[in-house]
Amino acid sequence: WGTISKDKHRLWLSRTQLKYAALYVVITSAVLIFLNLYAASTTRNLIFRSKQTSLEDKVRLAASALAESQTLQEDRARQVMEQMGSLNATRVLVTDGAGLVIYDTMDSAQGQYAVLPEVVQALEGNDVFYSHYADGSLESRAATPVLYANTLVGAVYLMEYDTDQGGLIFALQFNIFWISLVLECALI
Secondary structure (H helix, E strand, O other): OOOOOHHHHHHHHHHHHHHHHHHHHHHHHHHHHHHHHHHHHHHHHHHHHHHHHHHHHHHHHHHHHHOOOOOOOHHHHHHHHHHHOOOOOOEEEEEEOOOEEEEEOOOOOOOOEOOOHHHHHHHOOOOEEEEEEEOOEEEEEEEEEEEEOOEEEEEEEEEEEEHHHHHHHHHHHHHHHHHHHHHHHHHO
């Protein structure tokens, strides 16, 4: 008399189903993690590129306005920068060809030599942009040389500390994470 136990057969099916369910969870988790990271990275890069374009345009505009004389002087730099308005920057520095700060919106570096890496690179003839996101804020810096008849006469440096854009990056990352987590739980 041989009988086949239905319990053994069901146990085998449940183990197979468990394996498929685990595989499904692993695959969907991997896909959601990838999509989460990709969306966050893409958004962050778009915001960085937008900020880069904006700051580079502002710093070039200031440099071209200052490039009307053979030497940069404090009075002329102040006059030009006041005519341009605030440029919506947290800080603006203008240096002469040797790196001496002749204009500073914070007045803390006036008359001192600028040793900021962006200013040093701009005084070497390079356009510079740097951006860093941390703790819900985005700090961006740009610098460019001021040229008169292809001769370096100084540099312009702008720095923006932007909590609005930083908050947007943080909110998007946070929302994407929670949406992914809820979708994963719903799929299980």
